Amino acid sequence: MPPSVISFFADCPICNRKVSGVTPILGRAELTEVLARNGDVRVVHMADADHKWSLGDKEKANLRKQMAEGLV
Numbered sequence: 741m742p743p744s745v746i747s748f749f750a751d752c753p754i755c756n757r758k759v760s761g762v763t764p765i766l767g768r769a770e771l772t773e774v775l776a777r778n779g780d781v782r783v784v785h786m787a788d789a790d791h792k793w794s795l796g797d798k799e800k801a802n803l804r805k806q807m808a809e810g811l812v
């Protein structure tokens with residue numbers, strides 16, 4: 741996994757639980773930019789690449805906060 745890939749806990753809608761998710765396309769700078777304009781953040785379940793979804797507003801707000809606090 742390239743070091744630019746961001747991983748964090750996210751609710752996988754297929755597994756219906758918190759899992760390790762990654763943003764496969766976005767590095768940190770791009771992810772920060774997409775979050776700032778409330779754009780589409782695609783997430784892939786790290787353990788099962790067939791599970792893909794987009795973050796909702798609440799999850800994006802949470803991720804924004806975690807990144808601001810240096811947790812992600």
Ligand SMILES: [Zn+2]
Pocket residue numbers: 752753754755756759785788791
């Ligand atoms: Zn899943």
